[in-house]
Amino acid sequence: MKHTGTVTGVEAIAALFAHTKAQNRAAFLPYFPVGYPTYAESLDAITAMAEAGVDGFEIGVPFSDPLADGPTIQAATQIALENGITLRKCLDAVRALRGRGVEQPMLLMSYLNPLLAYGVDAFVVDAKAAGATGLIIPDLPPEEAALFSDTCSREGLAMVFFLAPTSDERRIALVNQSATGFIYVVSLTGVTGARTELPADLRNFIGRVREHSDKPLVLGFGISTPEQARSMNDLVDGFIVGSALVKAGKDDAEAVGILAAQLRAALE
Amino acid sequence: MTDQYMRTNTTIVPDERGYFGEFGGRFVPETLIPALDELTAAYREAMADPDFQAEFANLQKTYTGRPTPVSYAKRLSEHLGGAQIYLKREDLAHTGAHKINNALGQALLAKRMGKRRVVAETGAGQHGVASATASALLGLDCHVYMGSVDIARQQPNVFRMRLLGAEVIPVESGSKTLKDAINEAIRDWVTNVNTTFYLLGSALGPHPYPMMVRDFQSVIGIEAREQIVEMAGRLPDVCVACVGGGSNAIGLFHAFRQDEQVDLIGVEAGGHGVASGEHAARFADPNLGRPGVLHGTRSYVLQDADGQIMNTHSVSAGLDYASIGPEHAFLRQQERAFYTLATDDEALEAFQMLSQLEGIIPALESAHAIAEVVKRAPGMPKDAVILVNLSGRGDKDLDTVIKELGKRT
Numbered sequence: 152m153k154h155t156g157t158v159t160g161v162e163a164i165a166a167l168f169a170h171t172k173a174q175n176r177a178a179f180l181p182y183f184p185v186g187y188p189t190y191a192e193s194l195d196a197i198t199a200m201a202e203a204g205v206d207g208f209e210i211g212v213p214f215s216d217p218l219a220d221g222p223t224i225q226a227a228t229q230i231a232l233e234n235g236i237t238l239r240k241c242l243d244a245v246r247a248l249r250g251r252g253v254e255q256p257m258l259l260m261s262y263l264n265p266l267l268a269y270g271v272d273a274f275v276v277d278a279k280a281a282g283a284t285g286l287i288i289p290d291l292p293p294e295e296a297a298l299f300s301d302t303c304s305r306e307g308l309a310m311v312f313f314l315a316p317t318s319d320e321r322r323i324a325l326v327n328q329s330a331t332g333f334i335y336v337v338s339l340t341g342v343t344g345a346r347t348e349l350p351a352d353l354r355n356f357i358g359r360v361r362e363h364s365d366k367p368l369v370l371g372f373g374i375s376t377p378e379q380a381r382s383m384n385d386l387v388d389g390f391i392v393g394s395a396l397v398k399a400g401k402d403d404a405e406a407v408g409i410l411a412a413q414l415r416a417a418l419e
Numbered sequence: 420m421t422d423q424y425m426r427t428n429t430t431i432v433p434d435e436r437g438y439f440g441e442f443g444g445r446f447v448p449e450t451l452i453p454a455l456d457e458l459t460a461a462y463r464e465a466m467a468d469p470d471f472q473a474e475f476a477n478l479q480k481t482y483t484g485r486p487t488p489v490s491y492a493k494r495l496s497e498h499l500g501g502a503q504i505y506l507k508r509e510d511l512a513h514t515g516a517h518k519i520n521n522a523l524g525q526a527l528l529a530k531r532m533g534k535r536r537v538v539a540e541t542g543a544g545q546h547g548v549a550s551a552t553a554s555a556l557l558g559l560d561c562h563v564y565m566g567s568v569d570i571a572r573q574q575p576n577v578f579r580m581r582l583l584g585a586e587v588i589p590v591e592s593g594s595k596t597l598k599d600a601i602n603e604a605i606r607d608w609v610t611n612v613n614t615t616f617y618l619l620g621s622a623l624g625p626h627p628y629p630m631m632v633r634d635f636q637s638v639i640g641i642e643a644r645e646q647i648v649e650m651a652g653r654l655p656d657v658c659v660a661c662v663g664g665g666s667n668a669i670g671l672f673h674a675f676r677q678d679e680q681v682d683l684i685g686v687e688a689g690g691h692g693v694a695s696g697e698h699a700a701r702f703a704d705p706n707l708g709r710p711g712v713l714h715g716t717r718s719y720v721l722q723d724a725d726g727q728i729m730n731t732h733s734v735s736a737g738l739d740y741a742s743i744g745p746e747h748a749f750l751r752q753q754e755r756a757f758y759t760l761a762t763d764d765e766a767l768e769a770f771q772m773l774s775q776l777e778g779i780i781p782a783l784e785s786a787h788a789i790a791e792v793v794k795r796a797p798g799m800p801k802d803a804v805i806l807v808n809l810s811g812r813g814d815k816d817l818d819t820v821i822k823e824l825g826k827r828t
Binding site (some may be wrong): 214216217218219221225229238239264265266267268269294295313314315317318319322326337340341342 | 436444445446447448449450451452453454592593598599602605606609610611612613709710711712713714715720722724725726727728
C-alpha cells in the first residue's frame with residue numbers, strides 16, 4: 152500500500168484493495184480540492200485525513216466550469232481559483248504531501264480542459280514525478296480517452312473511468328476494459344453533493360455492474376455519514392466522500408480529520 | 420482550399436463519433452452518454468420518418484411563418500455605395516428570431532421520445548422564448564436557465580418566457596451569463612435524465628447537438644439560396660452572419676457549402692476590442708482563443724494559460740460566449756469559411772443605420788453581421804451581391820441600446 156518510486160500507480164491501487172479486502176472492509180477514498188479554503192489549509196486537511204487512516208485520496212483540481220459538481224464543490228473550487236490555484240500548483244501540492252510523509256495513493260481529479268492546456272503527455276509525466284497515482288477526469292468518457300491511454304500506461308498512472316445508473320451492459324463492458332485501478336461508480340443520476348438517502352435500487356445497480364466487470368468498484372456521489380459508510384462494506388470495494396468533507400473544511404482542517412476518522416471507524 | 424474541403428464532403432460531417440475533422444466529439448459525464456446515444460438514434464429515426472418531416476414542415480409553414488422573405492436593402496446599399504445588400508429576414512419568424520426553427524424541431528423530437536419535461540439555456544433570451552413557445556404549442560413542461568446578468572439586460576424576454584408558461588431559473592454561478600446557464604442546464608439534465616429532454620439552443624455541445632441544430636437551422640440557407648437566385652439572378656458573392664454559438668450562421672452557410680464562389684463570413688463579438696481582452700472573439704484572439712473542451716465539445720475556447728475558461732464580454736447577450744460550434748472551427752480550418760469581428764461600437768452604429776435606412780430594427784447580435792457589411796460593401800463593385808442573415812429583431816435590445824448610446828454622448 153505504501154507509495155514508493157518503484158511501484159506504479161496501478162500496482163499501488165491494487166495493493167490498496169488487497170489490503171482492505173484482507174481486512175474485510177471497503178476502502179475509504181476521500182476527495183478534497185487543492186486551495187480550499189486556502190492552499191495551506193487544504194494540505195493540512197489532507198494530511199489530517201492521512202493520519203486518520205484513510206486508504207487513498209482524490210485530489211481535486213479546481214476548474215471554472217465544473218459541470219458534474221453540485222453547489223458545495225462548485226463554491227469551494229471557485230474559492231480555490233480565486234486563491235490562484237492552477238494545475239501546476241496542484242502538482243506542487245501532491246509533491247508537498249509526499250514530502251510530509253503522506254503515503255496513500257493520490258488520484259488527481261480534474262476536468263479535461265486544464266489538462267489539455269498543460270499538454271497531456273507533459274502532464275502525465277509531471278503528475279507521475281510529483282507522486283500522483285492516477286487520474287480521474289469526469290468529462291472524459293473512454294471513447295475520447297485515447298490521448299491519455301498510451302502515456303498513462305507507460306508512466307504506470309491509473310486511469311479511472313465512470314459508470315452511472317444509466318450505463319447499459321455494453322458500456323459496463325467498455326468501461327471495465329478501459330479503466331485501470333478501479334471503476335468510479337456514480338450512485339445516482341445527478342451531480343456531487345451529500346444526500347440524506349442513497350437510491351433504493353443501488354444494490355441492484357451494483358449487482359448489474361458486477362456481472363460484467365472484474366475491477367474494483369468505488370462508489371461516489373451522495374455519501375456523507377458514518378451510517379452510509381458502514382453500509383459500503385458488503386456493497387462495494389471502496390467509496391468516496393467529497394462534499395461533506397469540504398463542508399467540514401470550511402473553517403478547520405482538524406474538523407476534516409475528525410470526520411474522516413469517524414467515516415473510517417464506521418468500516419471496522 | 421476547396422479541393423480538400425470537397426474531398427471531406429460536408430454531407431458526411433460529422434462522422435459517427437460526432438467529429439468535424441478534429442473538432443466536436445462527446446466530452447460529458449458517463450451519466451449522459453446513454454442519453455446522447457438514445458437522442459442520436461431517435462433523431463435519425465425521426466429524420467427518416469415522412470410523418471415527422473411532414474409535421475415539422477407544416478408547423479414551419481403555418482406556425483413559424485416560413486419561408487421568411489429576403490428583402491433587398493436598397494437604401495443601405497445606396498448609402499454604402501458598393502455591393503447590393505439582401506437581408507434574410509429571420510427577424511420575421513414567429514418569436515422574432517431564427518431560434519424557433521431549432522426549438523420546434525427539438526420539441527417535436529422530445530414529444531416523440533415521450534419526454535414531457537424540457538430544459539433549456541438562454542443568453543439573450545431568444546432561445547428561451549423559442550423553447551417556451553414550442554413547449555406551449557406542444558404541451559411540454561419547460562424550464563429555462565438564464566444567467567442573472569442576462570436576466571437584468573433582457574427583461575422583456577424574461578417576461579415573455581414566464582407569460583408562455585415556462586419557469587425561468589436565474590443562474591448565479593460564475594460569470595452569470597450563457598456559459599453558466601449551460602452548466603446549470605447540463606446539471607439539471609444529469610439529474611433528471613430519465614424524464615428530461617435538453618433543448619440546446621446552438622450548434623454546440625456534445626454530439627449529436629451540433630449536427631442536429633445545424634440540420635434544423637439549415638432551412639435558412641435552403642430558402643435564402645433559392646430566393647437570392649430569384650431576386651438577384653445569381654448566387655451571392657458573400658454570405659454574412661453573426662456567430663455566438665453559431666446556429667444562425669451554420670444554418671445559412673450549410674446550403675452554400677458546395678458553392679465555391681460564395682464566400683462565407685462569420686462575425687464574432689469584438690466587445691471592447693481584442694486588445695482590451697473584453698470580447699467574445701474566439702478566433703481573433705491568438706492568446707486566449709485556442710482549441711479546448713467546453714460543454715462537451717472540442718472547439719476554439721477563450722481560456723487562460725491554465726485552461727480556465729475566460730469570462731467574455733459583448734453588448735449582445737446572444738454572442739457573449741467563450742466557445743463556438745465545432746463545425747465553425749472545422750470550416751475555418753478548411754478555409755471554407757472566414758471569421759472576423761465587430762466591436763460593440765460598430766454593432767451599435769450598424770443597429771442605428773439599419774433602423775434609419777431600412778425601417779428594420781435588428782437584434783444586437785444581427786447588428787454585428789450588418790457592421791461587417793458596412794465595412795465590406797463599399798469596397799465591392801455595384802453588381803456584387805451580399806446576403807446577410809438578419810437573425811433576429813431588436814425590440815428586446817432597446818433598453819440596452821438606450822443605455823449604451825447614453826454612455827457615448
